[in-house]
Amino acid sequence: MSYLEFLYKYAPSFLNGAVVTLEQTALGTLLAVIVALIMGFMKMSSFIPVRWVGIVYIEIFRGTSLLVQMYWIFFVLPLFGITLGKFEAGFLAVGLNLGAYGAELVRGGVQSVPRSQYEAATALGMHPFTRMRRVIFPQALLNMLPPWGNLLIELLKATALVALISVADLMFVSKQINMSTFLSAQAFGTALIIYYIIARGIITPGMRGLECKLAKKLSIG
Amino acid sequence: MSNESFPLKLEGGDVPMVRFDRVTKQYGDLTVLDSLDLDVKANEMVAIIGPSGSGKTTVLRMLMGLELIDEGVIYVDGQPMTHMEKNGRLVRAGQKYLRRMRSSIGMVFQQFNLFPHMTALQNCMEAPVQVLGLSRKEARERSLELLKLVGLDDKMDQYPARLSGGQQQRVAIARALAMRPKIMLFDEVTSALDPEIVGEVTQVIRKLHDEHSLTMLMVTHQMGFARDISDRVCFFYEGKIAEQGSPEQLFDNPRNERTAMFLSAVLEAD
Amino acid sequence: MFDWRWDFTIEILPRLLEATGNTLIAAGLGYLIALVLGLVFALAQRTPYRLLTFAVRESIEFIRSTPLVLQIFFVFYVGPQFGIRLSPWTSGMIAIGLHYASYLSEVYRAGLDSVPKGQWEACTALNLSVRRTYTKIVIPQAIPTVIPGFGNYLVGIFKDTPMLSVIGVTELFHAATSIGAETYRFLEPFTLVGAIFLAISLPAAMLIRRFEDWIRASLGMTKLHAKD
Ligand SMILES: Nc1ncnc2c1ncn2[C@@H]1O[C@H](COP(=O)(O)OP(=O)(O)O)[C@@H](O)[C@H]1O
Ligand SMILES: [Mg+2]
DSSP states (O other): OOHHHHHHHHHHHHHHHHHHHHHHHHHHHHHHHHHHHHHHHHHHOSSHHHHHHHHHHHHHHHHSOHHHHHHIIIIIGGGGTOOOOHHHHHHHHHHHHHHHHHHHHHHHHHHHSOHHHHHHHHHTTOOHHHIIIIIIHHHHHHHHHHHHHHHHHHHHHHGGGGGGGTOOSHHHHHHHHHHHHOOHHHHHHHHHHHHHHIIIIIIHHHHHHHHHHHHHHTTOO | OOOTTSOSSOOSSOOOSEEEEEEEEEETTEEEEEEEEEEEOTTOEEEEEOOTTSSHHHHHHHHTTSSOOSEEEEEETTEESSEEEETTEEEEOOHHHHHHHHTTEEEEOTTOOOOTTSOHHHHHHHHHHHTSOOOHHHHHHHHHHHHHHTTOGGGTTOOGGGSOHHHHHHHHHHHHHTTOOSEEEEESTTTTSOGGGHHHHHHHHHHHHHHSOOEEEEEOSOHHHHHHHOSEEEEEETTEEEEEEOHHHHHHSOOSHHHHHHHHHHHHHO | OTTOOHHHHHHHHHHHHHHHHHHHHHHHHHHHHHHHHHHHHHHHTTSSOHHHHHHHHHHHHHHHHSOHHHHHHHHHHHHHHTTOOOOHHHHHHHHHHHHHHHHHHHHHHHHHHHSOHHHHHHHHHTTOOHHHIIIIIIHHHHHHHHHHHHHHHHHHHHHHGGGGGGGTOOSHHHHHHHHHHHHSOOHHHHHHHHHHHHHHHHHHHHHHHHHHHHHHHHHTOTTOSOOO
């Protein structure tokens, strides 16, 4: 079978897999952003118990493997009466894990805003909440977008692990095609290329665009 | 490049220590130096002045071989430096040839560029040991002598971070001298220094000029210093020597309108 | 805790600890490969050969943008298709080494780029050889920049070793899934695996931070450059 024939025959399967991968990536990203904001700000809290929740969360999720976390969520949580479908368990693990890394980016971004900005906002009589929302966070956001771009690529790559709990994503599909055809180079190679296209054709340009937009909005771009 | 019109080497009675022969340098569309001719005699001290961006630094960097030239030939002590002879023709110099030619030139940078992880003494000894193959003992003696010359023998074991800007720059001068160059290049060596310590560096240069036989090219913004130390002053403007002459002639009776404008602007600012 | 069985825990612990040894070996070996290969990739990008530079840069980009687990499958299964059989360990080490080499090459690159241009020029002006310039001037100054990256990726490669279980490398995670399959008990093995990972990666991260400070201090390298 030539590669073109191979592609023609299996394109629909790859496409279905890619759609699931995109869904996992999108839901995982949404969750990761929420977790990152909550945990990042908790870790910056001056109230020690709150800060510790942030620290413990981040250290646990960054200190163990995503695969371990995913298996735990999928196989162990049911013992506590929480049974999730494989699709939900998949993006939940990915989002919770990458969110811990994102939390550090949130913290780094906020702390990269110069002290003088706090002082200027305080001198204008701003409430700490307003100061964060109107002055500090927008600048922090601009600083942290480039590392978030890298993090989202890591997130996309991480979604490949959901195949191991049988979510029918791109990775899963390529494994199945490999098993039925033994054309490993074609099966895995095609999947690799599709991942690359999603990463550099969708995520990277998307984040660049977002950066430009934000920079313009803050009129420094 | 047609090289026919460039001699393979300079011969005759009065061979200059440095010759720029129709040297052109471009960065993309920007012509930084435009068919520059410049001769420097042995033991001559030439000051280079001119507005920012006029190509002064570029002249020194090309002579040091940090930058490739686009056209023309630079000769050092009669030998081509940017080119070498091959079958009776000049071709672009290879790395090995360039390294050999470079060994007669020392350079001091505006930002010192000392090696931060080596002491003053180690900075001075590094190249003599590694490049000239001196024994550590010889290199140490030579370096100590030079650190003494720049008045820093007591600081030989200090790291650059522990030295003031003026002291760092004096170490940098000693480091360049340790290679026993025939030609020394100084690129605005006092511009990164606070005004009150400029003197300690210029004093060292003055001493070199008075007590040692060295050919020197010095880019500077200190007109007073240029005036009383140099044998000749070149005023650069837009990649060309707009005017050159003795310090008295150039500072007191500039013939070129640009020179006059530049001088009145900088002297007023002083 | 809910339904936690200590006798079972004690029963499986030796097996898990033994597998932890394999995990550490896999991480160490993979990291070594990545260190060497990463340096090769970084230096290859500094050669004047445009085509080589381009090919290396694009390959790094590709490897970094695609999942490691898929690369592991690729290396393991593609060999036999062309008559080359690689053991799980060999393919695993190739895949993980290559993957992390592409990350480490960026760390090397950033380190080399962090050394100011003036340092290279001073070396040229003093006629130091290329070798000497790298070994004595540039690399010592690049070290403080690269240490955090090196440390992070060492911990990173350790946490990615469970992926090797997919082709049958018998490391820690593999042991846990085997226990789960044999006994239908998942709580203890997976919780223990998580705990073992934490117990190694947290102190490791702390040690790396200490080491970083120590290197910086011993090189005396904060704020060493002339004012700009
Ligand atoms: N590496 C470079 N790339 C592009 N342009 C350069 C580079 N180096 C210098 N130039 C340009 O060349 C011109 C001359 O620079 P330079 O010799 O440093 O001037 P000067 O030392 O007289 O201030 C300037 O316009 C500068 O911007
Ligand atoms: Mg200059």
